[in-house]
Each structure stands twice: as structure tokens, then as C-alpha cells.
Amino acid sequence: MMKNSDMRAFFVNQGQIDPEKYIRVEYTFESLTQPDLVAAHLCQEMSTAQWKRVDVDEDFRPDFAAKVIALESEEINQPSCPSLAKTTLPDYQQVFRVNVIIAYPYQNFGTKIPNLLTVLCGEGVFHAPFISSIRLMDIHFPDNFLADFQGPQFGISGLRDMLDIYDRPILLGVIKPNVGLPPIPFAELAYQAWLGGLDIAKEDEQMSDAAWSSLADRSKLLGEKRALAEKETGQKKIYLANVTDEINRILPLHDIAVKNGANAVMLNSMTTGISAMRMLRKHSRVPITSHFDLFGAMTQIPFHGVREVVFTKIQRLAGMDIMVYPGFSGRLKTTEEDILASVQACTEQMGNLKTTLPVPAGSQWAGSLETLYNKLQSIDFGIVPGRGVFNHPMGPKGGAVSLRQGWDAVKSGTPIVEYAQGHRELQLAVEMHRS
């Protein structure tokens, strides 16, 4: 264990540091011994683990150590995961729940996403001694740090300009069936949904450049159908192609898809690395969406891992225009508080970065518009049903019509179920949702 004199070097008053030089990081952890000492060990492990050479009079902590600027703790009866506590410290006697705010000097690594994740979510944090579980709760960047990032290219207002829609939420739909359906009928489904009033036809996160549906073939057909749908409806439409692939294939696939008529692209960004999104942002001239694969492994345990809002913020830095993430449904296993924290992270002031359109997703249908509008109290969001549009009894066109009717209901202040009575597509959607 660290000596008391050493411990003090890992604490500082907020007023004593230059806020432009530090990232503020919030953790909640369970400590198996004295909280302030354990917080100091955490800071040590995530920065200057050994702060001097043997037999040299020096100390790297003033400039390079992570430092606690706020700490509160309470003793609790037992750890949230007793088996993990036993592995960590077999003979622990006490457990504390500790909230800390840590100031991290980002000169340690600069303004690079992989290195940021290394210090915030690395060995130093998840394997710090005497900590049985730890959750990265939030992160706040100084403007100096933010200035090195491009952020979203379009943001909410750019997306609205692209679609020429200013008075309602954006209607996305995940084209289904997807896995197994060849490009020709796949493109036809998107076309039908566009005709019905869908704004953005989005490829599923599981879609890829596969032998049974190459992105080249698929995007050509979707691009043609998008042009046709725009002509027939007089409305702007977006085809959102999934370009998730090995790192060296992302930009080539982007180029193929965009040349063929995709006017937005998606990355499953934790599976490629969020840095790949930053690379794509530098290259692309179309909006970028993210899908949340791999997040569940980190975000769902309430006392461990990483709170989703952290990834929302880092992806906004990286250039994400549209944030698809777990929304209001038990299946999505995300609390209302966490969902709304990500909405705020998408839209709040963040240096000079543009905003990101929040799309709290999962198991949606026309009726979800009511929920989303009530929870968010804003029209600046997207909805992204899959089966709710594409498995509609009248097909994707009817499904898309039901979305438009759903919004009409919300706009007129009429409950969905009541409004549905005079609107067949919405009525069928209500019945499908009930069954």
C-alpha cells in the first residue's frame, strides 16, 4: 500500500490546476479498503505508476499524474459482485461505494482516441488494486482538447437541410429482411418504404460486403431506387449504407457506396474501433452513423464497465452525425436516465462541435414516436423501426405510412390508439404491436 505522504500527491483542489490542460473523468467504484487511499492508487495506475527512477531525486506526479479533485464515499453492506470482490482481495473486511472526479492531464498522450481509451478504460482502471468493480460514468473535455477534433460534419441542422425537413423527427427504418435477402428484392423494400414516407432507409448492423450481397451490387440498386423515390415523391431521401469491414476496406467501401448513390454511411464503430470513424470523417462528404455493437458487454452492468454517455461523447468527437443507441424498451436494458444523458451529450454545447442526431432505438413502431416525443420534449430525434415498418401487414410502404400517421397523431395531440381509428396503416400497426 502507498504511504500517506505519497497519497497526497494524487489529490488536488480544482482551483489549483489549469482546466484547459485536464480532462475531467467521473468514476464510481467499490473499494475494499480506505477510499481515499484506493482512489490515489487508481490515479497512480492510470498515469505515472512509477513516478521516479531509483536513486534519482525527481517526481513526475505534479505534471503527469491523474489527480482526484472530488471524492465521496459511503460504506455499503456487501459488494455488488461478491465473487469478484473475493478474487480481488480474498480477506476483505469492508466495502465502500466511492464516487470520484479525476483530473487527467491529457498531454500524457495528446488528443488521440485509442490512447484516450487506454488511459480511461485500460489496465490502470479496470485492474487497479483494492477495487472490486468500477464504472466510468462520464467525461468532460476542455475546449483546447476539443479543438483538435472535427466532430460531426452535418449535425442535426445539416441533416435537416439535406432532407428539407424542419418540423418533425427524422424517420429512419432498418431494411428487413436483411441477412439472406439478395440485393434486388432488398432494394425494392427500401423503395417501397421511401414511397410510403420513410426519410432514411438504413442497412442493418449485420449487413456487410458479403458474397450473397456485395456492397457494390447492393448500393448500385439502392442508389437507383433512391433517385426514383425522390423523383416520385418530390421528397429528399437518404440511403444509409453499412461500410463496416476490416479497417483497410472501410474507405474503399465508402467510395463504392457513395459513388453508387449512398448519401450516408454507418460504422459499427466499437467493432472497428472508434478511431476508424475519425478516419472516415476526414475522408467522407456524407453523414456518418454509428451502431452500438459491443457496447452491451461494457454498458449494461450498473456497477461496472462504461456508461454509454461516454461513448456517445467520444463518437461525437470522432464525427458521428447520427447516434443509434439503446432506447426505451426493456429489451434494450438501459435506464431512462442513461438514455436521456446520451440525448444531452448529442445536443449540448461541446466546444465548436456540431450536434449529433440522437436515435434511441430498439423494437420501435409508429407508437414509439409518442414515447420519444414525450420523453425528449423535442422534435430533434430520429426513430428507427425495423420490423415495425418492414413487417407491417401492408408491407414496407404501409409501414412507412403508419410512421407518418403516428407523427400526425402526436402533432395533433391525439393518443395513437385513438388517431388510428381513422387511419388504416396506423390501425394495423397498433394491432401488430399488441399481438
Place this chain on the structure above:
Amino acid sequence: MMKNSDMRAFFVNQGQIDPEKYIRVEYTFESLTQPDLVAAHLCQEMSTAQWKRVDVDEDFRPDFAAKVIALESEEINQPSCPSLAKTTLPDYQQVFRVNVIIAYPYQNFGTKIPNLLTVLCGEGVFHAPFISSIRLMDIHFPDNFLADFQGPQFGISGLRDMLDIYDRPILLGVIKPNVGLPPIPFAELAYQAWLGGLDIAKEDEQMSDAAWSSLADRSKLLGEKRALAEKETGQKKIYLANVTDEINRILPLHDIAVKNGANAVMLNSMTTGISAMRMLRKHSRVPITSHFDLFGAMTQIPFHGVREVVFTKIQRLAGMDIMVYPGFSGRLKTTEEDILASVQACTEQMGNLKTTLPVPAGSQWAGSLETLYNKLQSIDFGIVPGRGVFNHPMGPKGGAVSLRQGWDAVKSGTPIVEYAQGHRELQLAVEMHRS
């Protein structure tokens, strides 16, 4: 809920499928209702969520659905994380612990790592309905799948050839202090450790191409010191440079470091994306190491997330020669069973792929060699102390000597503490470890 007739399409007897077309995936999950039905939903969500178009007589499940090939379950008293169960299904009545083996048709996406992670650890898995927590336990690839991957370029035998060491474990050390120490004294520390008998001087996962220590400056000095150490000792030495950075900087940094004399490189591969390692493997002619940042957020909860062995295997596919990962110490929060599973995943037959050197790491010193040799029953491993070498009272040279003495003790069958009596460096290491 799915109908019973639909459910059956997600079950198959192992003998009915071509094993070369399927990845076998093992999950353990907690189910809030009927286990077989929930397993079918899991398969549905991770593959063909909607398996037919409206009003079309078709079924994509035979060719494209994930399918359960084995299932066992038992009712348990309560979920491991009750709050998560309540979010998932507020009025749950029963809880089952379920083990399944699922056959996944990899033609769905091909042989690409981000897309593999999408299906195995994506929305379909971590947000499958009626599942309150789920852990990806293991994965088994058919030879057809493996054939598309290069795997390690060197493997254990290639590393041994490089170092000309055939009769003992490989001695790595993490150069410390690291964060804050300028390149000149940093290189001197590595030099001293090499003189003392260290084989591989490794940069910490927090080292980067930073303003206060550019990789260009640092690697030039380290490269020179490596050549000098080889000349003075007559032994082969490795300098392992950390090239973790934004995606587009990884290959340029690799080139700079290798040109300057780095003869191995490291990626913090989950922070860059494992695909970045595959990219690096295609480009590089030196061994590649991985560090386990971000894994703790996914691997530590025993009933949720991803078991480390899965990442071990995927990184071996990607080309990892040396696997640094959490080893035998409470702080590392990893069970002995899981540590040994990764050792096996590094060294077992896996198509025609070369092996990976396992380095179960964390808080190590000379005495850890005894533990490692006893647990692994092999000399095919690495040890990687940081402070155990570089904070040794006699400095890094003495620290490295203590490692050599530690191995001499193991080789002679003498307990470390006993052997230390005649060996000053080891004696001091024992005393430092005790304090």
C-alpha cells in the same frame, strides 16, 4: 413471443450441418422465461431477425439463421444482477441459467473481424429479449474460416529463433518510469535492463507518440541502445515499441520505429480495434504484441460480457505473436481457469496458424517465475514485470539480474526464497516484494 413452430427452425442436430460452414459459439445467459424459447430468440436476433418478406413464401432460416446445437439449463433462485433483470422484464417470475452452443453460418458476413464481433457481441446478443445477462464464453472456428487469416508471423518458435533462447521462458520488462520521463533517460533504463539479462524491453501501454516523448526520438535512442546492449552482452535483444495511435498513424509509426531499431511492436488492440492488428500484421515484418486495455470492462463480471479467451483467439487470428493479458494476481481479477484457457488458446492447434507466446501479466517480479512455471508446466511463456525490474533497489540492471536468478532457482528446483540467500539481486527482490 415466438410461436413454437417458429422456434424449431432455430434448433438443429450437430450432425445435420456442415461443420466447415459454421462457427461454434458458446454462451451462458440468465433467462427470465422458458430457456429453449429464449435461446431461439437469441439466435433470431443475432442472425435473420425477420426471415421473410410480407406476403412472400420464403424462409431464410435454413441457410442464414444461427442455430442452437446444444442447450442445458437449470432454474436458479435469483438473477446475478437483480436490477438488470427488473429493467429487462419487470414482472419476471423465474430465472434460469442456460448454457448454449450455437452454430453460426459465417457466410452471413465472411471472414472479417469487425463483422464477426458485430454478430457475436452485438445488439442481437446483448439486447436479446428475456435475457438479463449474457456472457460469450468461447468460440471455435472451422479450418475453412481460419484459412483466410495469416495468424502470427513468428509464433513461439520464431520468437525463440529471434532471441536464440530455447531452454527457458522469455523475460520481458515494462520500462518504468514511463509517463513523464524524456527519451534519453528512458532509453538508458532499457539499456541497463538489457545488460542485466532482460530479453525484451517493452514500452508501457500508456506510452505513445507524445509531445514530451515522440516515438521518432525515443525509438532512435532505444534502437541505438539495443544494438549496444547486443554488442556488449553477445545476446539477442528486442525493443518493443508501442505504436498505438489513431488508425491512420499506426503504419507510419511502425515504419519509423522499425527503421530506428524497434524489432517488435505493440498495439492496445481493443482501443484501436482488433482489425488494426490484422492490418499491421499484413504490413509488418516484426513480431506484434497486444495489450489488454478495455478488456476489463467486458471480461471481469463472471456472468456477463465476454470471456477473455475469445479475445485471445481472435487476436491470434489477427496475427498476435505475444499475448500480454491479466495473470495470477488478485489485482488482475481473473480466475486461474480463465488464465489457463487463454494459455491453451495461444498454443493449441488452430488450423495452420502459428502459436502465440502467452504472457499472463501484472504485478510481477522474479518470484512470479515460480508461480508461472508451476501453473503452466511449460517454459513456453513470458514474464513481464514493470516495477519488479525497474524499481529494484539496484536499478533496472539489478532487477533484470534478479529475474535471471529467479529462473535459475526454478530450474534447480530450489524455492526462490532459499536460492535468494546466496544471490544479492534476488534477495533484494524478495525483500522488496515482501515490503
